[in-house]
Amino acid sequence: MGLSPLPEDQWDDEVDKALARMLPPERRNPAQAGNALSVLVRHPALTRAFLGFNVHLQFSSTLEARLRELAILRVAHRRDCDYEWQHHAAMGRDAGLTDADIEAARRNGTAADEFDRLVLDAVDELNEKSALSDETWTALGARLDDRQRMDFVFTVGCYATLAMAFNTFGIAPDATAGYSQH
Template sequence: MARLPYLEKSDLAPEDQPLLARDINLHKILVHNPAAARAFGALGGYLRHGTTLDARLRELAILQVGWLARSPYEWSHHIKIGHDFGVTDADIAALIQESRGEASALEPLARLVLQAAREVHDGPGIAPATFAALQQQLDPASLTDLVLTASFYCAVVRVLASFEMDVEESYMPYLRQFPLPA
């Protein structure tokens, strides 16, 4: 159970009700502070809709962070979102293999993006060799967006864990199909 109650539109001032346009638990917690919810949503919205990074690669980076953090909420939500942006079940299985240090059938750039996301998650940031390899594959704008994406979602998984966010029932099938390790 979440550490704060999930708010509904009726709990909010009229000017704040649009913050719950997406009826998900993350937003229902963040609206306890509407200004913070707006700021959080601004960067999240850019990363989802304005980034120069390929959408599939972006989702793989996010999924990598969710997997490493053992974040059921992030993992389940971005399996669904990832599917919308071209991530396949085979990609997800390959991500799990890569996370275990096993070889996968992912193309080299996807493997490199996952490596970068692991390095951002583990800290302090992307290793020099990984960064240099990324510079050979991505333009500076896309590389910046990759760093911002992985870093932002490291923060997101900590927000989710701190509030003990519940996974909505509609996302549970994704957790059953691709369970997180214990």
């Protein structure tokens, strides 16, 4: 099962348009786009639509980058997604996560910071119930406003969807796992 990257001879204007929101022109090619995008562009219209949403979460979200990456790492762990884990561990370090923070995302309950533990618990709650309890919503509201909490919920949902896609399509971590594409 799975999908291989789109062959280089099939990279056309539609693929270029699909990647334009995420990558600069010099990276819109099979050698530099990375494994995930090279597979996703097998469906350029879907990729283009999805990347609009994903670009918001990565670059325009009201959620602090460090917390976003912590949440994504918990999703990656819960969904057993190697690609997402390796990619976002690097991005998390760039956003200020320590090795201990990253390990806490793997083993919930071990985060040194109380709010980090709440964020990880909230990811678990969304994963298990597809909703946050009133108690968790209110607790997140001690530090996050409504827009940040909305971005949080959509971040968890988006990366759960990506983990399902990456795992189903068999997308392996990039050879340069540990790099930050952004």
